[in-house]
Amino acid sequence: MSEQSPHQPDPELAAHDEQPHWLVRPSTIRLLWVVFVAILAGTVAAQLFVKPHASFGIDGWMGFAAVFGFLSCAVMVVAAKLVGFVLKRGEDHYEH
Amino acid sequence: MIPPGLIMMLAAILIAFSRGHMRTLIVLAAPLLTLYAVLQVPDGVSLSAHYMNYPVELIEGSPVRRLFATVFSIMAFAGGLYAFKTARNAELAAAFAYAGGAIGVAFSGDLLTLFIFWEMMAIFSTLVILMGGTEKSRAAGFRYGVIHFLGGVILMVGIIGHYLGTGSLEIMAMKATDFSSWMILIGLLINAAAPPLSSWLADAYPESSATGMVFLSAYTTKTAVLTLILLFPGEKILVFVGLYMVFYGIMYALLENDARRILSYSIVNQVGFMVTGIGIGTEMAINGAAAHAFAHIIYKALLLMSAGVVLHRTGKSLCTDLGGLFRTMPITALCGIIGALAISGFPMTSGYTTKTMISEAAALEHLPVVWFLLAAASAGVFLHAGIKFPWFVFFQKDSGMRPKDAPWNMALAMGLLSAFCIGLGIWPEPLYAMLPYETSFHAYKASKLVFYLQLLLFSGLAFFLFLPLMRRTRTICLDTDWFYRRAGKALALRLSRGLGALRAGVMAILSSLWGSMGSGFDGLVGQQKRLAASWSIGISALWVLAFVVAYAVIYYLRAM
Structure with a gap:
């Protein structure tokens, strides 16, 4: 559908900014990572004060959700990659 | 007693023949009138008639029916506000008739009435897809229609068999035990985008227009959720069906390049949570499924509105073509992020206060496998929709495009739904009060809050660390279609x-x-x-x- 759109961006508007937007400057991104890691650490440290509730034992361990969330995502990303090897096709697969 | 669905259908006819301010007025007023009528529907049967010797109950109220009809009306208003400046008459009319059909299903007191509204939804939703106006939308609408009419026939076979077997067309909880009840269940599940035909959803919806898809995302799958709540609460097979849908949605969304198709797969994923809840079947689980459906309709529409504005302004929806749009589209980006946080069930959003009820139900029923899979899936939602959608559309790289932000009416519609997403996250009690069963559910226990923050934020870490593995390519993924x-x-x-x-x-x-x-x-x-x-x-x-x-x-x- 992208070919038929009347709304192509105006080349005048797409002027190349001399100065990159503050949000995408390397210094900002470095700062964002520092803040992000601090928050991550904070959510684990919080369990020193807030005792985790356990429904099934293991989910009451400190930092369980952190490890479980991270590993689940790792497994899903890798699994999707493997599924992709089998099922991925070019975007015009059904067009001829 | 005016049937609420009828208001929408009359409005649809008027919209088809009106233009200008008159049309705008009808588009905005009809859903509000409908909402008023929905809230007036009392418990029990309040309108019945005879159709070919069969007694039919056109309006039957109950808390869960009103809950769904309420959000259907709110959605029609927000969708109308979003669409009225750009959508064609025929598309708006079809969308309103489609919404009327959904509200009709919500209040159907018997299986025959339900079937009639069910088929109306199939017809008008097919029309909404066809209004996409491209060769692809014509073909996809055709495929969509065939699948849904097939589902309708299967449902009809089940209903007839059920009537012959029991002599009743009454809507009441049943179990899939014989041929007829299986046929009914399969007919409902086809509309819920359950396997093996899940593919119809991501095949057809993204081919509709930027405005049409906002309507499509709300009604078909959620009326299926409501009818499953009414007819098959506690049917154990639904737990497996739901869990399959949850992970199917995540896998395909992770591999997808088209932003609106990513959001389509995540509809299947989210409906999977609800179907799992219905399968668990306890009061807490059914409450969770109903509340989650309410919240989901709103944040999914918000996400599609955000993606729709991008499509409207740039003509593009492939992640490989997009990126960096936050510079000139801050409102659209912000609303997209709010929708993305809500779908991920981030604390302070409607996803958190509703989806966690389903997990809590699994914990209370001592279903560890279900509980751990739902927790993994919650992490996966953040991965495939919560970060992936805003990241690839609004950040990622600078695509060089500097499109204008949303037109005022689209921005207003997104603002309204964003307010719902955050409002229900902070103050869910009014929603809890509308649920089918009384609840004392507490979403914000400190231990639970910390648990979900950890789960989601570390999923975010995984997203950025594994980003090289998720580089988008100009590809599609084969499915059962x-x-x-x-x-x-x-x-x-x-x-x-x-x-x-x-x-x-x-x-x-x-x-x-x-x-x-x-x-x-x-x-x-x-x-x-x-x-x-x-x-x-x-x-x-x-x-x-x-x-x-x-x-x-x-x-x-x-x-x-």
């Missing part, structure tokens, strides 16, 4: 070619026989001979039926 788009089509073409050759051959033989035998041909078809013998009507009807079905199947497969 391959069987009717490719395999079936090839088979149908071969069959019709084969049949054509066969016919030509037979004609050639007959005409040569005719030539050589002359009047001898009379011996073959004359009185009492094989080809002229009279067959019983039953056998003839059977043959005719077989040929019609075979012809229809070949025709559909070829056309796909």
Whole structure:
């Protein structure tokens, strides 16, 4: 559908900014990572004060959700990659 | 007593023939009137009639029915506000009739009424897809229609069998035990985008227009969720079906390049959470499924509005073409992020206060496998929709595009739904009060809050660390629709070619026989001979039926 759109961006508007937007400057991104890691650490440290509730034992361990969330995502990303090897096709697969 | 669905349908007719400010007025006022009428529907049957000797109950109220009809009306208002400046008359009219059908289903007191509104939804939603106006949307709308009419036939077979077996068309909780109840369940599950036909959703919805998809995301799958709550609460097989849908949605969304198709797969994923809850079947689980449906309709529409503005302004929806749009589209980006946080169930959003009820129900029922899979899936939602959608559309790289932000009406619609997402996250009590069962559920226990923050934020960490593995490519992923788009089509073409050759051959033989035998041909078809013998009507009807079905199947497969 992208070919038929009347709304192509105006080349005048797409002027190349001399100065990159503050949000995408390397210094900002470095700062964002520092803040992000601090928050991550904070959510684990919080369990020193807030005792985790356990429904099934293991989910009451400190930092369980952190490890479980991270590993689940790792497994899903890798699994999707493997599924992709089998099922991925070019975007015009059904067009001829 | 005015049936609320009827207001939407009358509005649809008026919209089809009006223009300008008049049309805008109808588009905005009808859903509000409908919402008012919905809230007036009392518990129990309040409107009945006779249809071909069958008593039909056109309006039956209950808390869960009102809950769904309420959010359907809110959605029609927000969708109308979003769409009225750009959508064609026919698209808006079809969308309003479609919403009216959904509200009709929500208040159907018997299976016959339900079926009639069910089919209306199928017809008008197909029209909404066709209004996409491209060759692709025509083909996708056709495939969508065929699947949904097939689902309707299966549902009808089940309803007839159920009536013959029990003598009742009453809507009441049942279990999938015999042929009829299985047919009903399968008919409902096809609309819920359950396997093996989940593919219809991501095949068809993204081919509709930027405005049409906002309506489509709200009604079909969620009326299926409501009818599953009414007819099959606690049906254990739904737990497995739901969990499959949850992970199917995540896998396909992770591999997808089209932003609106990513959001389509995540509809299947989210409906999977609800179906799992219905399968668990306890009061907490049913409450969770209903509340989650309410929240989901709103944040999914918000996400699609955000993606729709991008499509409207740039004409693009592929992640590989987009990126960096936050610079000139801050409102659209912010609203997209709010929707993305809500779908991920981030604390302070409606996803958190509703989805966690389903997990809590699994914990209370001591279903560890279900609970751990739902927790993993919650992490996966953040991965495939919560970060992936805003990241690839609004950040990622600088695509060089500097499109204008949303038109005012679209921005207003997104603002309204964003307010719902955050409002229900901070103050969920009004929603809890509307749930089918009384609840004392506490979403913000400190231990739970910390648990989900950890789970989600570390999923975010995984996203950025694994980003190189998720680089978008200009590809699609094969799904079960391959069987009717490719395999079936090839088979149908071969069959019709084969049949054509066969016919030509037979004609050639007959005409040569005719030539050589002359009047001898009379011996073959004359009185009492094989080809002229009279067959019983039953056998003839059977043959005719077989040929019609075979012809229809070949025709559909070829056309796909």
